[in-house]
Amino acid sequence: xxxxxxxxxxxxxxxxxxxxxxxxxxxxxxxxxxxxxxxxxxxxxxxxxxxxxxxxxxxxxxxxxxxxxxxxxxxxxxxxxxxxxxxxxxxxxxxxxxxxxxxxxxxxxxxxxxxxxxxxxxxxxxxxxxxxxxxxxxxxxxxxxxxxxxxxxxxxxxxxxxxxxxxxxxxxxxxxxxxxxxxxxxxxxxxxxxxxxxxxxxxxxxxxxxxxxxxxxxxxxxxxxxxxxxxxxxxxxxxxxxxxxxxxxxxxxxxxxxxxxxxxxxxxxxxxxxxxxxxxxxxxxxxxxxxxxxxxxxxxxxxxxxxxxxxxxxxxxxxxxxxxxxxxxxxxxxxxxxxxxxxxxxxxxxxxxxxxxxxxxxxxxxxxxxxxxxxxxxxxxxxxxxxxxxxxxxxxxxxxxxxxxxxxxxxxxxxxxxxxxxxxxxxxxxxxxxxxxxxxxxxxxxxxxxxxxxxxxxxxxxxxxxxxxxxxxxxxxxxxxxxxxxxxxxxxxxxxxxxxxxxxxxxxxxxxxxxxxxxxxxxxxxxxxxxxxxxxxxxxxxxxxxxxxxxxxxxxxxxxxxxxxxxxxxxxxxxxxxxxxxxxxxxxxxxxxxxxxxxxxxxxxxxxxxxxxxxxxxxxxxxxxxxxxxxxxxxxxxxxxxxxxxxxxxxxxxxxxxxxxxxxxxxxxxxxxxxxxxxxxxxxxxxxxxxxxxxxxxxxxxxxxxxxx
Numbered sequence: 001x002x003x004x005x006x007x008x009x010x011x012x013x014x015x016x017x018x019x020x021x022x023x024x025x026x027x028x029x030x031x032x033x034x035x036x037x038x039x040x041x042x043x044x045x046x047x048x049x050x051x052x053x054x055x056x057x058x059x060x061x062x063x064x065x066x067x068x069x070x071x072x073x074x075x076x077x078x079x080x081x082x083x084x085x086x087x088x089x090x091x092x093x094x095x096x097x098x099x100x101x102x103x104x105x106x107x108x109x110x111x112x113x114x115x116x117x118x119x120x121x122x123x124x125x126x127x128x129x130x131x132x133x134x135x136x137x138x139x140x141x142x143x144x145x146x147x148x149x150x151x152x153x154x155x156x157x158x159x160x161x162x163x164x165x166x167x168x169x170x171x172x173x174x175x176x177x178x179x180x181x182x183x184x185x186x187x188x189x190x191x192x193x194x195x196x197x198x199x200x201x202x203x204x205x206x207x208x209x210x211x212x213x214x215x216x217x218x219x220x221x222x223x224x225x226x227x228x229x230x231x232x233x234x235x236x237x238x239x240x241x242x243x244x245x246x247x248x249x250x251x252x253x254x255x256x257x258x259x260x261x262x263x264x265x266x267x268x269x270x271x272x273x274x275x276x277x278x279x280x281x282x283x284x285x286x287x288x289x290x291x292x293x294x295x296x297x298x299x300x301x302x303x304x305x306x307x308x309x310x311x312x313x314x315x316x317x318x319x320x321x322x323x324x325x326x327x328x329x330x331x332x333x334x335x336x337x338x339x340x341x342x343x344x345x346x347x348x349x350x351x352x353x354x355x356x357x358x359x360x361x362x363x364x365x366x367x368x369x370x371x372x373x374x375x376x377x378x379x380x381x382x383x384x385x386x387x388x389x390x391x392x393x394x395x396x397x398x399x400x401x402x403x404x405x406x407x408x409x410x411x412x413x414x415x416x417x418x419x420x421x422x423x424x425x426x427x428x429x430x431x432x433x434x435x436x437x438x439x440x441x442x443x444x445x446x447x448x449x450x451x452x453x454x455x456x457x458x459x460x461x462x463x464x465x466x467x468x469x470x471x472x473x474x475x476x477x478x479x480x481x482x483x484x485x486x487x488x489x490x491x492x493x494x495x496x497x498x499x500x501x502x503x504x505x506x507x508x509x510x511x512x513x514x515x516x517x518x519x520x521x522x523x524x525x526x527x528x529x530x531x532x533x534x535x536x537x538x539x540x541x542x543x544x545x546x547x548x549x550x551x552x553x554x555x556x557x558x559x560x561x562x563x564x565x566x567x568x569x570x571x572x573x574x575x576x577x578x579x580x581x582x583x584x585x586x587x588x589x590x591x592x593x594x595x596x597x598x599x600x601x602x603x604x605x606x607x608x609x610x611x612x613x614x615x616x617x618x619x620x621x622x623x624x625x626x627x628x629x630x631x632x633x634x635x636x637x638x639x640x641x642x643x644x645x646x647x648x649x650x651x652x653x654x655x656x657x658x659x660x661x662x663x664x665x666x667x668x669x670x671x672x673x674x675x676x677x678x679x680x681x682x683x684x685x686x687x688x689x690x691x692x693x694x695x696x697x698x699x700x701x702x703x704x705x706x707x708x709x
Contacts, residue, residue: 137219189213273330328406441466536570
């Protein structure tokens with residue numbers, strides 16, 4: 001039976017072809033203004049505007065930032081906001097994000113210009129985090145409202161929110177409370193001011209009252225529309241991640257460049273092989289190169305046929321497919337040691353079509369430098385001239401090709417251009433091997449590999465290695481060398497407690513990347529009480545961040561106590577409780593993740609270089625992008641490109657990619673997506689609301705609270 005030797009690394013832890021506008025295509029209204037598909041973000045350096053900017057950036061939605069704290073910043077005036085192109089009035093921004101409802105001084109000409117611009121072109125404004133006051137359509141909190149912490153509060157999407165911009169949510173919007181000793185979220189809960197045209201989209205119970213107060217709502221006044229947000233947040237908090245899509249959809253009317261989906265994929269490494277077990281007495285893993293104690297006897301963990309049955313039943317229950325990264329030699333050795341019997345392999349091969357499969361090399365050999373394990377930690381062996389000794393091109397190629405033949409013989413449904421090397425070896429690994437094995441790129445090309453997995457904690461960005469593009473994978477902190485929960489907790493304690501508490505001190509030596517536990521976890525309860533909730537939160541955070549990178553665990557985690565499932569259940573069941581059926585988790589195989597990441601990189605570069613132009617005139621959206629760069633957009637369902645439906649359905653709209661030939665692409669929006677009426681007479685003027693002068697006696701208007709995490 002093949003076990004997996006390990007290296008201790010010194011780190012913790014188209015839709016359709018692109019077409020130009022053909023003869024007979026829908027033409028733009030000659031009287032409508034041109035609205036550029038770009039967002040203006042006016043920042044005061046606070047976390048709320050930064051969070052919205054991060055959402056736009058991740059989606060690939062163009063935006064311009066004006067930082068109010070920077071000297072020499074652009075002045076926001078009529079010329080900055082609008083001009084004329086080919087005789088047609090042009091609004092340079094489709095939406096405006098402000099740090100609050102009026103971040104300027106009294107009598108500000110900039111706020112006057114913004115208000116006039118918003119009225120003239122029907123451009124909406126997001127108040128990223130503002131005080132509840134009549135100028136924002138709300139009563140002061142002192143009048144039956146609330147000002148204070150909302151940590152742990154269960155907010156909810158209102159009926160109006162469900163039928164409006166937050167319809168992709170199932171209803172609940174839970175606010176985090178990660179540490180009772182730390183204030184994480186501050187809010188103003190209030191009801192609409194008398195006579196105001198205000199619709200709440202997300203609300204929460206007002207403490208001590210029978211009413212609910214708005215957290216997110218729309219205020220309509222003076223021919224303008226504002227999305228009023230009265231709680232503070234940062235880009236990492238779950239409550240923002242849940243609402244971010246709706247904020248963007250509201251401000252853009254569901255028509256913008258870029259797209260956002262919620263992705264989750266899980267790779268299970270070392271299938272058919274076995275993983276060595278953590279030894280709680282030696283505090284190392286016998287069988288691994290850095291566990292040199294003479295009493296270190298390997299104790300392998302390997303799945304059984306019953307574990308396969310459990311995995312297939314779990315997949316069916318969750319409508320989710322696991323990716324199995326396999327090592328064929330594990331089964332070959334098992335049969336050699338057991339008179340040709342390998343019940344696990346027989347079951348996996350019989351059920352092969354239930355899974356996706358990835359070549360993980362034949363024996364899981366280390367494919368970087370030749371390792372000198374005579375020292376701890378290991379180092380790269382050298383030649384007589386002092387140069388690094390590398391695993392050869394032939395050895396790497398054999399590992400890839402032999403495992404491919406094993407998979408083909410077994411009838412595994414492979415994508416033959418996908419690969420994950422053992423321990424991501426061959427790629428650079430610090431500190432021992434700061435560069436890739438130069439033979440790796442050659443062997444990948446020899447074998448037609450287009451995508452190879454990398455460890456996101458060490459190599460977070462996609463890059464080219466020979467014919468292959470790396471696909472960064474998130475390591476889950478469910479250890480490869482643990483089949484039982486108690487083993488996981490024991491090793492977790494060793495890593496994350498101080499030397500004084502009996503730990504390794506790694507957390508003390510690497511404070512930038514790890515945090516010591518206040519006390520060791522109980523080996524009976526610590527996994528369920530601490531590790532599972534934490535790992536669930538981290539993984540779900542990736543899912544909610546429009547991040548398609550896969551996560552990886554090991555076959556040992558599906559064996560014995562099956563310790564991976566509580567985390568996977570936490571992610572998928574937690575997600576299902578939050579999102580509507582039209583916003584499912586997107587479960588891509590590795591090559592499709594890689595394709596998405598490559599498209600995003602090219603698109604982002606084009607946007608950042610200013611080579612993408614997009615605008616809306618009436619019901620026609622025109623996009624110009626460099627030839628060869630795929631274009632991404634989010635539009636209402638029913639939008640067409642050259643007469644064919646654009647995109648695929650997601651979260652109540654349609655989104656997707658389409659190639660660009662360098663000619664203009666014309667998207668025709670459905671009639672139901674008509675743009676709001678605009679006043680482009682050239683004479684509209686609006687006076688910005690004056691700073692509040694009617695604060696109730698004894699009430700001090702509070703400076704917006706800044707989250708510290």
